[in-house]
Structure formats: C-alpha cells, structure tokens
Amino acid sequence: ATATTVAAYVNDTIELSPQWKLVAGVRHDRYKADIANTITSATTLGYAQQTVNFNSVRAGAIWQPTTEQSYYVSYSTSFNPSLEQLVATTGGTQPLPPQKNKSYEIGAKWDTLNGDLSFSAAALQITQTNARAQNNDGTYTATGTVRVNGARAGVAGRITEQLQLFGAYTHLDATIIDGIAPGTLGKTPANTPKDSASFWATYAITPEWEVGGGATYNAYRFANNTNLVRVPGYVRFDALLAYHQPRYDIRLNLFNLSNKYYYDALIPSDGGRSVPGSGRSATVSLNYRF
Numbered sequence: 001a002t003a004t005t006v007a008a009y010v011n012d013t014i015e016l017s018p019q020w021k022l023v024a025g026v027r028h029d030r031y032k033a034d035i036a037n038t039i040t041s042a043t044t045l046g047y048a049q050q051t052v053n054f055n056s057v058r059a060g061a062i063w064q065p066t067t068e069q070s071y072y073v074s075y076s077t078s079f080n081p082s083l084e085q086l087v088a089t090t091g092g093t094q095p096l097p098p099q100k101n102k103s104y105e106i107g108a109k110w111d112t113l114n115g116d117l118s119f120s121a122a123a124l125q126i127t128q129t130n131a132r133a134q135n136n137d138g139t140y141t142a143t144g145t146v147r148v149n150g151a152r153a154g155v156a157g158r159i160t161e162q163l164q165l166f167g168a169y170t171h172l173d174a175t176i177i178d179g180i181a182p183g184t185l186g187k188t189p190a191n192t193p194k195d196s197a198s199f200w201a202t203y204a205i206t207p208e209w210e211v212g213g214g215a216t217y218n219a220y221r222f223a224n225n226t227n228l229v230r231v232p233g234y235v236r237f238d239a240l241l242a243y244h245q246p247r248y249d250i251r252l253n254l255f256n257l258s259n260k261y262y263y264d265a266l267i268p269s270d271g272g273r274s275v276p277g278s279g280r281s282a283t284v285s286l287n288y289r290f
Contacts (some may be wrong), residue, residue, distance in 0.1 A: 167200050
C-alpha cells in the first residue's frame with residue numbers, strides 16, 4: 001500500500017479592533033492511494049486505487065472584551081479517505097467515498113492569577129456523512145450519518161510557585177441519525193465514550209525535586225454500532241518523579257499504578273478486535289541540554 005498527499009492552504013487572522021478578530025482559511029488536499037494484494041477474498045482488497053480532491057474551510061470570530069477574557073465561534077470542515085484505513089466495498093475492489101465532517105463550536109477562555117491559571121469551556125456539534133461501518137460479511141458500507149453534540153471544560157496553569165494543575169472533561173452525546181446498517185438508527189457509534197476526563201498535578205518539593213500524579217477516566221464504550229456489545233469504563237492512575245539540574249533532567253514515569261485491566265481501543269476490522277491497555281509499567285528518561 002502506498003499513499004501520497006499534496007496540499008496547499010491559506011490562513012489569515014484579521015484584526016477589526018482591539019476586541020474583535022476574524023479567522024479564515026481554506027485548504028485543498030489531493031490524496032492518492034494504491035493497494036495491491038497477492039491473496040484476495042470477498043473482504044480483502046485485491047487491487048484498488050483512490051484519488052480524492054477535497055476543499056476544507058475554517059472560519060471564526062474572536063471577541064476579547066478584556067485581556068483576561070476571550071470568546072469565540074468557529075466553523076470547519078474536514079475529510080477522511082477510506083483507503084487510509086484499507087476499507088473497501090464488497091469484493092474488495094472499490095474504495096468507499098471519504099467521510100466528510102462539519103464542525104461548529106462556541107467557547108470561552110478566562111485567565112486568573114495574573115495569567116498563571118486558565119479556565120476554558122466549549123460546546124460543539126460535529127456531523128459526519130458517509131460514515132463507515134463493517135457488515136456481517138466483513139465488507140463495509142458508507143451510507144450513514146453521525147451527529148455528535150458535546151461540551152468540554154478544562155483548567156491549566158499554576159496555583160502557586162510549586163503547584164501546577166492540568167484537567168479536562170469531555171461529554172459527547174453521539175447518535176447515528178441516518179442508519180449505517182440495519183438496526184443502527186438512533187444508536188451510539190462504536191468506540192465513543194459518553195464521558196471522559198483527565199487530571200494531572202505536579203508539585204516542586206525543592207528546585208531540584210518534583211513529584212506528580214493524576215488519573216484518566218473513560219466511560220463505557222460500545223464495540224459495534226448496534227450497541228449489542230460494550231466494554232466497561234475505567235480509571236487509570238499514573239505518577240511522576242523528576243530530578244532537575246541546569247544541564248539535564250531525569251524523569252521516572254509510573255503508568256497504571258493499580259494495574260487496571262482496560263481496553264485502550266476497539267477496532268471493528270477483521271471481525272472485531274480489542275486492544276488492551278498497558279499494565280503497570282515504568283519508564284526512565286534523561287533530557288540533556290548541550
């Protein structure tokens with residue numbers, strides 16, 4: 001399999017006044033892919049070629065009534081070619097059309113503590129057409145429409161000279177509004193958790209020694225678009241110990257402290273696969289500055 005993509009884009013930010021800015025951009029992509037297999041079947045691509053030309057746009061407005069506040073609205077489009085994921089129709093000879101996405105978002109950001117701590121929030125809607133799903137015979141169709149209404153909130157910055165916080169929460173209400181396959185209308189798309197969150201904090205005990213820890217949460221996810229199979233949600237805890245010097249840093253990262261068994265990803269291809277998350281593990285890294 002080979003793929004080549006060439007793109008050209010233009011983006012600009014226009015300042016109408018100290019409080020108002022406009023953002024606009026356009027991008028043209030040409031994506032070309034070729035796939036050839038010496039062994040073929042009803043669900044395996046023999047030879048296929050796909051060339052996709054796509055124009056995506058972005059536009060938005062930003063209002064900054066004070067230096068501590070920023071509010072925005074935005075609109076953008078994007079695409080996902082099918083051969084990027086080796087997906088084809090019955091007989092494995094014809095690539096599916098690219099998935100097309102439209103995104104609307106409204107949000108805000110507030111700075112406190114003289115800019116050391118920032119809060120953000122946003123509401124969004126994403127609509128995807130030509131949504132793909134695997135059929136019972138292993139082939140794919142791209143006839144569905146998925147809509148996601150969501151919201152997210154975050155915090156990042158420094159509470160004190162020693163304490164830093166990073167946190168994020170996302171809520172997604174995803175629904176198949178045009179059936180991808182029989183029995184999918186009104187269902188939740190596969191591998192889409194309704195809620196997810198992460199929190200991380202670091203504390204500088206001394207100028208040389210730093211400790212940190214946090215948690216990652218994902219709600220349950222369905223393994224298929226008919227919502228007949230699902231994997232449970234999970235919480236994973238990680239930790240950090242770091243030693244800093246002017247010329248180098250040494251970090252010890254500890255992952256999945258409780259050795260929680262969870263599924264990192266669900267993949268519908270090849271009849272359905274799950275990817276378990278890493279168990280309890282650790283890494284040591286050295287960063288040296290010349």
